[in-house]
Amino acid sequence: MALLLLRHRARVSARHACARCGTAGSLPEEKKESLRNGPGLRDFVCGELADRGAWAGYAGALKRQKGERLQLPPWLKTKIPMGKNYNKLKNTLRSLNLHTVCEEARCPNIGECWGGGEHATATATIMLMGDTCTRGCRFCSVKTARNPPPLDPEEPYNTAKAIAEWGLDYVVLTSVDRDDMPDGGAEHFAKTVSHLKERNSKILVECLTPDFRGDLKAVEKVALSGLDVYAHNVETVPELQRKVRDPRANFEQSLCVLKHAKKVQPGVISKTSIMLGLGETDEQVYTTMKLLREADVDCLTLGQYMQPTKRHLKVEEYVTPEKFKYWEKVGNELGFHYTASGPLVRSSYKAGEFFLKNLVEKRKTKVI
């Protein structure tokens, strides 16, 4: 009874209080008008995403001018991830305390890769050694800390277990930079690969490694762990390395890593990736591709840089899908085993498909 009284009094006083506050809750007339006539929820929820015909006619700006921020062109818009496969993967990962770069780096392909197709199995790129990196690169949104939490000793075993559960044919393992560890985490990485191969010797393993600060012994440890593809990303052209990556990383060091992996494990396939749209010129990209080919890098992927958060570099240019196709042609002409090139292509996007398709084709013609 007393409570009822309380509530009634409170309501009255609330109204009274709000009235005293004056401007609370009343928008100017023009604002109200624009809200009434503006877009409704429906306009945001149903969108034309895959209408390729509309791409060629896209009239928005693609090169950033001073002071502005470019709008996302239609070929980069992706569906919201959801579905049975997506949720199943998410739950498996959480229950085993695993992380994926897909989530941590906000990959736009997460819905497509995790969802899988009708026949394709879902793929995810597991990120080893935790979700916190010791470097802060200006293109990457993975969490950074000076002293990340210690490594989980169960991780190699759990990762192998999870991947076995998923029944994948091709898996990509990547990791954060762990400059706080004496070997950069190479031992942990190598153990994961060997556990995996023990459980399933047929599975194809690709490792996207850090540069281990140029420690070639660490590179060797990972290269000899039994993997099939050794990947390490140079990220951008040499002229922009200092601007884009952490100062502890550079082009020469990354190239050395790739060369050394090939040296100690001649049968391994090496792979790298470049982001476009950070302000590089065509000549710089071409020169970089030539340098990579000269270092005997086998596979190359080119993708569009997308700004993950406001603390990261702005996109300087949105490269058109046609231009990406052009780079693919250039890559094939230069002699890469395969060049995956497209706005949404990432280092491990459909990595298995590209690799296997290519391998099968080449084996048919007995080139390798």
Add this chain to the structure above:
Amino acid sequence: MIAQGILGFMRPLCSGLNVSKTRFVFLCGMTEQNCMPAKQVSRRGFSSTCNLQGAPRESSSADQVTVHFINRDGERLTTTAKEGESLLEVVVNQNLAIDGFGACEGTLACSTCHLIFEKDTFQKLDAISDEEMDMLDLAYGLTETSRLGCQVRIKKSMDGLTVQVPMEVSDIRRQLEVGKQSKQ
């Protein structure tokens, strides 16, 4: 008596909810008038939170400090900051147009918040830690008055502070190329 029991229960709850004491007293004033002396009972009611977005805050302008950032292209960005905020927080919270600033979110694991101070301001800053020095050493364009923005906290004495955002290698290179082209 019941009210007093409620009082004992509600206090920790209300402190957690940040409900001010006066509003709470009003609540209880209903059930037992002699709980608190009448003059302390506030008539404000407990839903007086009418803080409109963008409306001027309660803190007076005396708490705000003006800071100027000179961007890489020479543009001057002026903003206000609260005492105790780090310069990185100022840039991020005020959405200043400084590209790629604070990649590691202030954990001393990068040097993207590198700023150059004026000599007299630099000398008044707090001592630099070893960790900050490690990261600062990696920064491009290091000067004698350089510090990392995430480690410098605003003080009232810094009103009118001017800091320079250092140029990047790519900017210098571009300038040289443009200079070469204009000479040809």
